[in-house]
Amino acid sequence: MSDMPDSPVKTMNMIDAINSALDVMLERDDDVVILGEDVGYFGGVFRATAHLQEKYGKRRVFDTPISENGILGAAVGMGAYGLRPVPEIQFADYIYPGLDQIVSEAARMRYRSAGDFISPMTIRTPFGGGIFGGQTHSQSPESLFTHMSGVKTIIPATPYDAKGLLISAIEDNDPVIFFEPKRIYNGPFTGYYDRPVEPWSKHAASQVPEGYYKIPLGKADVVHEGEGLTILTYGTMVHVAMAVVNEHGIDADVIDLRTLLPLDIETIEESVKKTGRCLIVHEATRTSGFGAELAALVSERCFYHLEAPIERVTGFDTPYPHSLEWAYFPGPVRLTTAIEKIMKD
Amino acid sequence: MLSDLNKKNLPGLNLHIPEPKFRPGDTADFSDIVIEDVGVTGRPDENSAPIDMQHMATGLIRVLDMDGVASGPWDPTLSNDMKLKMLHHIMKVRSFDDRMFRAQRQGKTSFYMKCTGEEATSIAPAMALADDDMIFPSYRQQGILLVRGYPMLDMMNQIYSNREDSLKGRQLPIMYSSSEHSFFSISGNLATQYPQAVGWAMASAAKQDTRIAATWCGEGSTAEGDFHSALTFATVYNAPVIFNVVNNQWAISSFSGIAGGERATFASRGLGYGIASIRVDGNDPLAVYAATEWAANRARTNNGPTLIEHFTYRAEGHSTSDDPSSYRAAEEYAKWPLGDPMERLKAHLIGEGAWDEERHQALKKAMDDEVKATQKQAEKNGILGHGMHQEFETMFEDVFEQMPWHLKEQMDMSLAEKVSKFSTKNKQKKEQGQ
Numbered sequence: 002m003s004d005m006p007d008s009p010v011k012t013m014n015m016i017d018a019i020n021s022a023l024d025v026m027l028e029r030d031d032d033v034v035i036l037g038e039d040v041g042y043f044g045g046v047f048r049a050t051a052h053l054q055e056k057y058g059k060r061r062v063f064d065t066p067i068s069e070n071g072i073l074g075a076a077v078g079m080g081a082y083g084l085r086p087v088p089e090i091q092f093a094d095y096i097y098p099g100l101d102q103i104v105s106e107a108a109r110m111r112y113r114s115a116g117d118f119i120s121p122m123t124i125r126t127p128f129g130g131g132i133f134g135g136q137t138h139s140q141s142p143e144s145l146f147t148h149m150s151g152v153k154t155i156i157p158a159t160p161y162d163a164k165g166l167l168i169s170a171i172e173d174n175d176p177v178i179f180f181e182p183k184r185i186y187n188g189p190f191t192g193y194y195d196r197p198v199e200p201w202s203k204h205a206a207s208q209v210p211e212g213y214y215k216i217p218l219g220k221a222d223v224v225h226e227g228e229g230l231t232i233l234t235y236g237t238m239v240h241v242a243m244a245v246v247n248e249h250g251i252d253a254d255v256i257d258l259r260t261l262l263p264l265d266i267e268t269i270e271e272s273v274k275k276t277g278r279c280l281i282v283h284e285a286t287r288t289s290g291f292g293a294e295l296a297a298l299v300s301e302r303c304f305y306h307l308e309a310p311i312e313r314v315t316g317f318d319t320p321y322p323h324s325l326e327w328a329y330f331p332g333p334v335r336l337t338t339a340i341e342k343i344m345k346d
Numbered sequence: 347m348l349s350d351l352n353k354k355n356l357p358g359l360n361l362h363i364p365e366p367k368f369r370p371g372d373t374a375d376f377s378d379i380v381i382e383d384v385g386v387t388g389r390p391d392e393n394s395a396p397i398d399m400q401h402m403a404t405g406l407i408r409v410l411d412m413d414g415v416a417s418g419p420w421d422p423t424l425s426n427d428m429k430l431k432m433l434h435h436i437m438k439v440r441s442f443d444d445r446m447f448r449a450q451r452q453g454k455t456s457f458y459m460k461c462t463g464e465e466a467t468s469i470a471p472a473m474a475l476a477d478d479d480m481i482f483p484s485y486r487q488q489g490i491l492l493v494r495g496y497p498m499l500d501m502m503n504q505i506y507s508n509r510e511d512s513l514k515g516r517q518l519p520i521m522y523s524s525s526e527h528s529f530f531s532i533s534g535n536l537a538t539q540y541p542q543a544v545g546w547a548m549a550s551a552a553k554q555d556t557r558i559a560a561t562w563c564g565e566g567s568t569a570e571g572d573f574h575s576a577l578t579f580a581t582v583y584n585a586p587v588i589f590n591v592v593n594n595q596w597a598i599s600s601f602s603g604i605a606g607g608e609r610a611t612f613a614s615r616g617l618g619y620g621i622a623s624i625r626v627d628g629n630d631p632l633a634v635y636a637a638t639e640w641a642a643n644r645a646r647t648n649n650g651p652t653l654i655e656h657f658t659y660r661a662e663g664h665s666t667s668d669d670p671s672s673y674r675a676a677e678e679y680a681k682w683p684l685g686d687p688m689e690r691l692k693a694h695l696i697g698e699g700a701w702d703e704e705r706h707q708a709l710k711k712a713m714d715d716e717v718k719a720t721q722k723q724a725e726k727n728g729i730l731g732h733g734m735h736q737e738f739e740t741m742f743e744d745v746f747e748q749m750p751w752h753l754k755e756q757m758d759m760s761l762a763e764k765v766s767k768f769s770t771k772n773k774q775k776k777e778q779g780q
Contacts, residue, residue, distance in 0.1 A: 319745050325736055328764070
């Protein structure tokens, strides 16, 4: 926990931490504005913007029409004026009508104008499944964003990281997409769906400074150290991987990537060269998922250190089902099977 | 050009953020909403050109006054039998909604959405259209399925994602689909069905069919680009389609002003496209019936698309996921100047001598009993719980017509997971027992 500031520490869940980051940035920088569906008086459907309109006024925190295209296009324009917009897209599954404003506009603004204009926006959006949200409230579309050139992609896994990363993202002068794993808003879900979920208050990373602090973009966090295996993961799956590692006493480095782009390749390379085995875990669909990029990078850079083929544990290549959610979700069973396989060779 | 000196003398610009009139704790008062009397908004000929009836977009089609008396040029003069059927349907969907909402609260499923207070905007159009006219619904048109005879048991099976769910547990509750009932598969995304309805209507016209299409969205969703693409295509191709905008005043916590309702009626969105645009009292089932019939006749005689704004009120929360008392005044619905569609139709039928309080109560009880019995039956097929009512294979079917190799591999993997050690609880118990 570098950058630990002096401000008092409070127990926060993910939502509290995100709300606190937004609060800190609205206070520090008059150019920060929050816009999105239901984010104003109501404080967002997940309560991430609760009380911010009350505190900073309607010109800083306001509701928008139901138009993701409008929200993101307006954020590009506000950025061109000199503001630092933080648009919320209510669910990542709703982002597609606004994709053109990200892919063709925000992501290329600096490049196409040779730095004449920039798009310093941070798009916050809840993503991922495990909440019985069906196919339109459960998707993990992160690889669409890492695939386009010009957008930074952040996925926090704890309240502490969520706040520090969000502050860094808002201060960053490039467009950032900040995916919030909604399954772990209230507690670190381990994938054991039939066991109770611990609240964040029992987890060290719920101790969050009330003031300003940053976690640098592009730096992974090694959340568990070991010698026999490297597990690369992010978001909710960090906690699933940790549960399996703890339950079965796996001698593994568990790396929470935190930023998918720009990626902390040094930490990854160092770990895989040490362990010789690499397991990649994400909830998103498998084909052309971010795991494919990770597997390619690891094989390009660590091939002669590998003692077993790289394994991927992912969601299946189907739309996200409703009733078979736990059969779809890459939970402890799928992880354990993959670990057994990779450790056998 | 504005000189620097003049600029200095200008006051600063102001960003307008719309705000609803009432928030929690306020006393709702809708006396500023101007409600025209029955008969004021006339009934243009069905073959009138849109340009000649632009005033309809700011009028209000009404048949029933607040005492339940029907009059004026829009009275569809339905038989009492037909009107009783309409009342039946409204009462049934209301009873169904209450039961399913409670089932979600009891943890039997993940999600539910009621249509309370706006039942007329689905039920009356479904009765005015032909049964094979194609419906492209949003998520609050359950009334249409009931009118078209879709079994309530099947709706409940879908809501529970159980083993008899015809959608194989894949969709969030209430996202029904029934091609047999000309009812398109519901998306969870907003307004996507609008251009699709236009496309279906264009296809029907291209094939010189006689069927038309009708689609629904809320006033909030008119902000989506899909809404505007749909209107553009519909006017360009003069498509035989009816656009229903259910203006129930609230999109989750955002009042209609956040969708542009402070400046113009939602019906008037159609004017710029040259589309016939009318506004109807959405809590008056007879007026909604008449407006739909008028629009359907236009579409069927190649007079093109119609946009109908149904002026109504969302009596309950958006869904089981929000608490409306946290963003709007508590007694708004009680004070809504256009009343409640069921009460108004009931008063009308009593006034006609075709109905009475005793029969009404008996019917309500019969409806509740039927819904309750059907619910019991549905629950025998399973409730959501942890899901898992379907065979794991079904998860991989229908991604494509034929399953590619990678999905076959993933299916084998999931079956192996199921066979070996799927229930983590059992495994835990076993380990503890060892």
